Amino acid sequence: MDMCAVWYFVETTINGALIGLMYALIALGFVLIYKSTDAINFAQGQFVMISGVMVAALAADYGVPVVFGVIIALVFMIGFNVMLERIVLRPMIGRPVVAIIMATIGLAAFLEGLFPMIFGATTRALDLGIPNDPIIVGQVYLTPINVVGGAVALAFFGVFSIFFMKSRKGVALRAVADSHQVSMAMGINVERYFVLAWSMAGVVAVLGGLLWGSAIGVDNTLAVVGLKVFPVVILGGLESIVGAIVGGVIVGVIEAWGGTYIDPAMTQPWFREFFPFEGGGTKDFLPYLLMIVVLFFKPYGLFGKVIIERV
Amino acid sequence: MFHRESGYYKTSYASDSALYPLPIARFAVAGFAILFFVVAPLAVSSYYLTILNLVGIAIVGALGLNILVGLTGQISIGHAAFMSVGAYTAANLATRFDLPFWITLPAGGLMAAAIGIVVGFPSVRIKGLYLAISTLAAQFIIDWFIVHTPAISGGFQASIQVPRPTVFGIVLDTQRELYLFILVIVVIAIVVALNIARSRVGRAFIAIRDQDIAAEILGIDVRRYKLMAFAISSFYAGVTGVLYTYYSGVANNEFFPLVVSIDYLAMVIIGGMGSVLGAIFGATFVTLLPIAIDLVMSSLGPYLIDDMGTLSGIKSHMRLILFGGLIMFFLVVEPDGLNRLWLNIRSYFRVWPFSY
Numbered sequence: 001m002d003m004c005a006v007w008y009f010v011e012t013t014i015n016g017a018l019i020g021l022m023y024a025l026i027a028l029g030f031v032l033i034y035k036s037t038d039a040i041n042f043a044q045g046q047f048v049m050i051s052g053v054m055v056a057a058l059a060a061d062y063g064v065p066v067v068f069g070v071i072i073a074l075v076f077m078i079g080f081n082v083m084l085e086r087i088v089l090r091p092m093i094g095r096p097v098v099a100i101i102m103a104t105i106g107l108a109a110f111l112e113g114l115f116p117m118i119f120g121a122t123t124r125a126l127d128l129g130i131p132n133d134p135i136i137v138g139q140v141y142l143t144p145i146n147v148v149g150g151a152v153a154l155a156f157f158g159v160f161s162i163f164f165m166k167s168r169k170g171v172a173l174r175a176v177a178d179s180h181q182v183s184m185a186m187g188i189n190v191e192r193y194f195v196l197a198w199s200m201a202g203v204v205a206v207l208g209g210l211l212w213g214s215a216i217g218v219d220n221t222l223a224v225v226g227l228k229v230f231p232v233v234i235l236g237g238l239e240s241i242v243g244a245i246v247g248g249v250i251v252g253v254i255e256a257w258g259g260t261y262i263d264p265a266m267t268q269p270w271f272r273e274f275f276p277f278e279g280g281g282t283k284d285f286l287p288y289l290l291m292i293v294v295l296f297f298k299p300y301g302l303f304g305k306v307i308i309e310r311v
Numbered sequence: 312m313f314h315r316e317s318g319y320y321k322t323s324y325a326s327d328s329a330l331y332p333l334p335i336a337r338f339a340v341a342g343f344a345i346l347f348f349v350v351a352p353l354a355v356s357s358y359y360l361t362i363l364n365l366v367g368i369a370i371v372g373a374l375g376l377n378i379l380v381g382l383t384g385q386i387s388i389g390h391a392a393f394m395s396v397g398a399y400t401a402a403n404l405a406t407r408f409d410l411p412f413w414i415t416l417p418a419g420g421l422m423a424a425a426i427g428i429v430v431g432f433p434s435v436r437i438k439g440l441y442l443a444i445s446t447l448a449a450q451f452i453i454d455w456f457i458v459h460t461p462a463i464s465g466g467f468q469a470s471i472q473v474p475r476p477t478v479f480g481i482v483l484d485t486q487r488e489l490y491l492f493i494l495v496i497v498v499i500a501i502v503v504a505l506n507i508a509r510s511r512v513g514r515a516f517i518a519i520r521d522q523d524i525a526a527e528i529l530g531i532d533v534r535r536y537k538l539m540a541f542a543i544s545s546f547y548a549g550v551t552g553v554l555y556t557y558y559s560g561v562a563n564n565e566f567f568p569l570v571v572s573i574d575y576l577a578m579v580i581i582g583g584m585g586s587v588l589g590a591i592f593g594a595t596f597v598t599l600l601p602i603a604i605d606l607v608m609s610s611l612g613p614y615l616i617d618d619m620g621t622l623s624g625i626k627s628h629m630r631l632i633l634f635g636g637l638i639m640f641f642l643v644v645e646p647d648g649l650n651r652l653w654l655n656i657r658s659y660f661r662v663w664p665f666s667y
Contacts, residue, residue: 116628117625
């Protein structure tokens with residue numbers, strides 16, 4: 001194998017891993033909510049979408065600088081998530097999983113209708129001032145937005161780990177995640193920490209909206225990124241923040257390999273002799289396929305908490 | 312409906328689980344049969360019959376999903392994929408081998424059931440969200456597989472023209488004939504669903520839903536019944552896909568995207584989980600909702616907004632907002648759905664006018 005192919009492979013893998021870190025950032029919002037409040041949020045992609053749409057629309061239509069737009073979006077998302085927790089999800093504590101899933105699916109539809117109606121459904125660019133020229137390291141060309149996104153995600157994970165390990169609130173949040181009843185008995189105000197978890201998820205959504213918005217543009221399709229969250233969290237395990245990172249990187253790399261190697265291979269005659277498939281697009285379902293395979297061997301994901309059930 | 316139940320006592324187990332709980336139920340069923348088989352096709356205009364056809368197709372799918380979600384407590388976010396499987400199976404059989412509908416209809420259902428068992432297999436080991444996501448994965452994988460295999464999808468556009476079904480030499484090509492055809496299937500689907508719910512199988516499903524470990528200790532083969540629930544449910548979904556194919560005259564995967572899976576879940580939940588009547592209510596409600604919104608917006612909209620382009624944009628957004636808002640509203644305020652509302656009305660009139 002010549003060196004060019006090796007460099008190309010390295011480039012694909014690193015770019016894929018960086019995109020994977022950006023997936024992991026969105027997955028983090030999902031994991032945070034699931035861990036601490038047991039609510040399953042199918043609208044995480046829509047949270048990302050609405051914060052992206054808000055910042056981009058404020059910048060493009062009303063001339064608000066991006067920095068102020070981000071602050072407005074942060075305040076809005078935190079307020080919105082707190083309200084949501086209070087009005088919709090708290091009354092549903094203890095209900096079947098399918099009911100909570102359905103409520104957040106309803107929320108997703110609601111947001112997908114409401115925000116484009118307010119701000120218009122056109123595709124907007126979100127300019128954060130990140131240059132377009134590729135960063136060249138050795139023979140590897142890296143996309144700048146992916147590098148920035150990956151770095152921001154990693155930095156955010158670092159801050160989060162310190163918060164969870166060292167700070168008083170972080171420790172309390174971990175206790176709440178472990179058991180609502182025991183932490184209540186220990187004098188932790190569980191409901192206040194639900195609010196904290198939801199607001200942190202709001203912050204993560206704004207960050208994800210900024211990064212993904214500047215990477216692929218802002219419109220309704222930004223919410224599709226949310227569908228990539230599921231293989232990430234299931235691969236890593238629902239309760240695990242480390243799992244979200246590992247799962248994200250795996251999904252990103254698999255997608256990149258699928259797009260670069262499997263799709264072109266499918267047009268080759270030797271492949272088509274065995275599998276009569278047409279066209280590519282494998283990157284959309286490869287993460288899900290991998291996820292199902294992993295679930296057969298590890299039913300709670302790679303880092304998930306193994307639940308022992310009792311009657 | 313407004314009959315009194317006083318004086319009828321259920322003295323045996325058989326009478327408690329009878330299909331007709333009271334003698335008057337037979338008359339009610341006969342009344343509905345006359346209404347839908349005789350009056351509706353004669354009195355209703357062709358446009359409204361199309362809507363009734365769509366409702367009928369949705370009822371079949373919702374009944375099937377209700378068996379899985381409402382009775383067995385498993386989740387499937389990939390039901391539209393099973394419909395797609397049924398649709399393409401029937402379309403290929405009908406166009407390549409010229410088979411009549413009474414072969415393609417069950418064949419589509421059986422193919423979907425076979426795929427459903429494969430998709431349901433993870434349910435043996437995993438549950439809750441993990442299961443939900445693995446059925447979501449099935450939606451993407453099956454969809455990709457169908458579109459990218461020309462042998463199934465019939466080439467580039469992934470759509471196959473299907474001839475109209477023939478019954479006793481009559482080609483069903485008007486809405487009225489299609490209505491009667493779909494109605495017969497709907498009646499069969501309802502009767503089967505009612506009987507599943509009150510049989511040994513249905514009781515096993517309910518036991519698994521309530522506590523699967525306890526059900527296993529009671530001697531229910533949990534693995535077998537979970538897979539059976541997936542099979543029955545996806546059989547219904549496959550039949551729904553075949554019906555939709557015959558109704559629209561073309562098999563196309565664009566009819567069965569992820570949104571349709573979510574619509575059907577919404578039908579089961581808005582209607583009321585675990586009840587046949589609820590599935591019928593839910594299917595009717597969710598199918599009529601966009602039509603009603605469209606109607607209201609078209610008649611009121613021009614007075615409020617001048618620009619037609621903006622109006623149609625608002626219409627499609629309004630549908631999403633109301634749809635999502637109603638799902639959340641029902642889940643928070645009335646978890647048992649429309650079926651509970653109906654039962655409340657009934658139990659109010661049960662002792663009316665002496666309601667003390």
